[in-house]
Amino acid sequence: MITLRYFASLRETLGRSSESLDIFEPHTILSIWQLANPDLALPENTLTAVNMDYVPRTHLVHDGDEVAFFPPVTGG
Amino acid sequence: MITLRYFASLRETLGRSSESLDIFEPHTILSIWQLANPDLALPENTLTAVNMDYVPRTHLVHDGDEVAFFPPVTGG
């Protein structure tokens, strides 16, 4: 099982902040998005993290990972 | 009459912090130094100010001016 998390405007767009997904083999970040959100293309400027580190969309996600999707950050 | 002021290590070398000098025509800074300190060449790295603004050694000093000589500054 992997955990998906969504933040800020993306969380609002999707109407949820987290969910779980069972995967039976490694998937890329992009493939995980498509499994979880089949009706919405991953927005171009979305940042992606696995286990709280930034990763590219081609990164392979394994069982147990926490995968996060969020818009550009605006702290400080 | 002009006022001469000396600071920091230059003040210590000369053994005085200020003095007065009567001048009857404009003199350059360098000429003022030579009038006041005939036995000592103006040290190369000395900074010079007239009325609390930095000026070059060729600057003309007039009656009533305050002329200062000091080593490189080390504040902050």
Added chain:
Amino acid sequence: MTVKICEMAFEPFVEIQNFQNQLALEGKFGATSIFIGTMRDFNEGDDVKAMTLEHYDGMTQKQLIKIIATAKAKWQILECLIVHRVGDILPNEPIVLVSVWSAHRGEAFDACRYLMEELKANAPFWKLEKLATNETRWVSKI
């Protein structure tokens, strides 16, 4: 090297003073460079009356610690403190504090600026502004 995430308003000068008091670096630091970001009551031409700062708890801390480690590898830093506010914020309240202690000023200045720029680029915070008109909008990257 300390990272704090605050859900309530904080007093930046009290934070710095308290942190400095327990450092045991008396006589060792010659330079302290500090940046404080404060909420304005205007942004991009509009009046703003409040803001909510969302963050990715856990990733925020992990990214800030990583940024500090990179700064320590680049400059001789004795200590640093980062405090960042989250939750509901009003104009004139501090949002972020970055403070760096070092022996010499060049390193303190450079490291403080680096930490602040990296924080803005990489730490997962998002600002939701509430305008004077009561509309809300997510701040977008400048």
Added chain:
Amino acid sequence: MTVKICEMAFEPFVEIQNFQNQLALEGKFGATSIFIGTMRDFNEGDDVKAMTLEHYDGMTQKQLIKIIATAKAKWQILECLIVHRVGDILPNEPIVLVSVWSAHRGEAFDACRYLMEELKANAPFWKLEKLATNETRWVSKI
């Protein structure tokens, strides 16, 4: 825009907080960049136990005001405060404080650093160090 020369030890964070409290800039500043220079107990490989800071009273203030005017012409600064200590100083005591308030961080950072570098280059202060050996020496320009 305030310049203060202090003959007694000062508390930098109290100075900044008090100055900021009377600014009437609530909601207008988004960025504060601060530098504090503190006396170390070592310099150029030697232990230092005290220092005397001499200055050219009057010219100091005139030069600092001139430096601030130049910074104001270069960057959009809302306010700035410069405090500099003179007289007898002990390790761990603050020597100089420069603080700049502006709407945006780039200007605050740039102006604060500029003020500090110009102060070091042009303000007529001289440091006389007293070493652990009781020798005294004038600090020379690095």
